[in-house]
Amino acid sequence: MDYQSLLQDIRTYGSKGWAIVYGVSGAGEHERxxxxxxxxxxxxxxxxxxxxxxxxxxxxxNSKILVALQDLLSHGLSGTSRVLCHAELAVALKKLVALTPPHLQKAMLLNSGSEAVEAAIKLCRLKTKRRKLAHLGGSYHGKTAGALSLTDHAGFKADTHPLLQDVVRIERGDMAKLETVLASGDIAGLFVEAVQGEGGIHPIEPAFLQMAHQLCRQHGTLLVADEIQSGLGRTGRLWAFERSDIKPDIVLVGKSLGGGIVPVSALIASEAAFSPFDHNPYLHSSTYGGNPLACRAVIAVTEIVQAKxxxxxxxxxxxxxxxxxxxxxxxxxxxxxxxxxxxxxxxxxxxxxxxxxxxxxxxxxxxxxxxxxxxxxxxxxxxxxxxxxxxxxxxxxxxxxxxxxxxxxxxxxx
Ligand SMILES: Cc1ncc(COP(=O)(O)O)c(C=O)c1O
Structure with a gap:
């Protein structure tokens, strides 16, 4: 199919806006x-x-990931009945948890970054029995309704209000506001990207993150490190939050977790924070979440990042x-x-x-x-x-x- 016909089909059957973006980008080629x-x-x-x-x-x-996936597909296993369990899930969960600091002991597999953020929002509220959430200026946590409520850029929200209520924004580096907001004692979760991605590749000052960590501990707020973009070694550390020596209660990972081949994301939490999902598995689930194919990709990725x-x-x-x-x-x-x-x-x-x-x-x-x-x-x-x-x-x-x-x-x- 030639480039112009392809754009025309996208324009006609999909978003005209995307057709314009592809058209003006000027490369004149589509990926083969x-x-x-x-x-x-x-x-x-x-x-x-x-x-x-x-x-x-x-x-x-990546050949290691492809081989792992092909092997699984050759056994005819890709989705899951969700009634019978499968070995890939057990291995993927164990290996993923092993990549994180020892205080994080539980994981849940989902499909997209935004979906992991939604799960974290729910977990923060269930665990603390509070409603309010906080995020930083310049944040990006995704575009589903909950995740969008924690995303800073107004342009992404357009006329979709009302989104989640009771969301507080704290400017990066504003320690006074951080203290006032958390000292109120009614924040369920503080969401941070240790290195902000979409907002402009801004590393958050370690002193600010350490204070956030300490205040969260003191006032019963769960600290959520969104590592969807910065995790799995991208910053030279396995997790960007390690640079600040903090212990988040919940870590979110996505994007490269599926090797760019299979959509998969994860929420990894301390046992205490995870307890609502431990007690009631139906509080959060997703048909494709933790499917064998995604688990195989996760297993392969954990092995890649653990190589010396x-x-x-x-x-x-x-x-x-x-x-x-x-x-x-x-x-x-x-x-x-x-x-x-x-x-x-x-x-x-x-x-x-x-x-x-x-x-x-x-x-x-x-x-x-x-x-x-x-x-x-x-x-x-x-x-x-x-x-x-x-x-x-x-x-x-x-x-x-x-x-x-x-x-x-x-x-x-x-
Ligand atoms: C830090 C961060 N959180 C969440 C998301 C949302 O992930 P997804 O696009 O897979 O929903 C992104 C995506 O760019 C991200 O960079």
Whole structure:
């Protein structure tokens, strides 16, 4: 199917808005195949994937994950009766819990990030018997009704109000507000991303997170670490919250948990926090949640991240990227005003949203995929897979250098 007919079908049978987004993005190619860090378009053009909204931490078509899935499918097992249990679930739960600090002992498998957030909202309310929830400025927790209520950006909410009531917003770093809100003693759960993703790759100050942790303990609020984007090694630590030495009551994981192949997410909690779901399994469930195929992907992913060289590899590749960004920032600080993040989760901060948009467009046309921050248009996300090579970083550097140069020329000519 040619590109224009494909767009036409999306426009006619799906969202016109998506057809416009695909149309104006300018690449003129649709995805045909992918391997490792690279996607190949239908006309043969190759794109280095440093975007995909941080889905492909383990690369495209990771062979360890694919083999595990193929083996399971060859036995005819993919969905589950939900009456008979299956071995994959037991193994996946055990392995996932083993990846987290010892105080987290229970897990539940779901399908999407937002669904894990919904489960956490419910658990916080059930456990504390309180209604109020708190989130930080710049947060992104998803787009289903509950998750959207904890997502900061007003543009995503449009005319969908009323969402959840009793939601309190705390500005990042505002310790006084944090203290007042939690001291009220009526907050069921405080949701944080230790490194905010969609909001603009903002690492939250460890001192702020430590204070949040302490206040949550003191006032009976559950601390929820949303690691859906930052977890599973992306920041060079298995969990981004480890950088702040805090002990969340609930951890949420998604995106790369299914290797970019199977949709799967998880809620992992302390035994105490999980108790309502322990007592009544029907309080939260989902037909596809914890299906054998998803469990196989989870098992394979836990084995990948536990390999001895995995985290040091992420750290090392993170330093390659950091030195490329440092050089670009030094050369073009009038355009690229800052960069942020850790490991393979980086933010490019531009001095104007026009520069960010022009860079995104140029990179896409030239063969480099980055992800925008839809709620923060001056920031682009650079979130490559861990299989990225040094030559790929050189390639990325070359394209970004030209993109930033073009922005400067634009500035000079205006
Ligand atoms: C931190 C965070 N939480 C929740 C979500 C929602 O996940 P999903 O899009 O799978 O529903 C995302 C998605 O980008 C995310 O980055």
């Amino acid at each position: 195949s992918a391997e490792g860090a690279w996607i190949t378009g239908h006309k043969g053009k190759r794109f280095l994937d440093c975007g995909s909204f941080a889905l492909f931490m383990f690369g495209h078509g 060289n995995f985290l040091p590899g992420v750290e090392q590749k993170g330093t390659w990227i950091e030195s490329a960004l440092d050089q670009l920032h030094g050369q073009f600080s009038d355009v690229l005003s800052a960069y942020s993040g850790f490991g393979l989760m980086r933010g490019l901060h531009f001095s104007s949203s026009t520069y960010a948009a022009k860079t995104l467009e140029y990179c896409l046309k030239t063969g480099l995929l980055l992800s925008p921050c839809l709620s923060n248009p001056t920031v682009l996300r650079l979130v490559p897979p861990y299989c990225i090579e040094h030559s790929d970083v050189d390639y990325m550097h070359g394209i970004l250098q030209q993109a930033l140069h073009n922005c400067r020329t634009l500035q000079e000519s205006s």
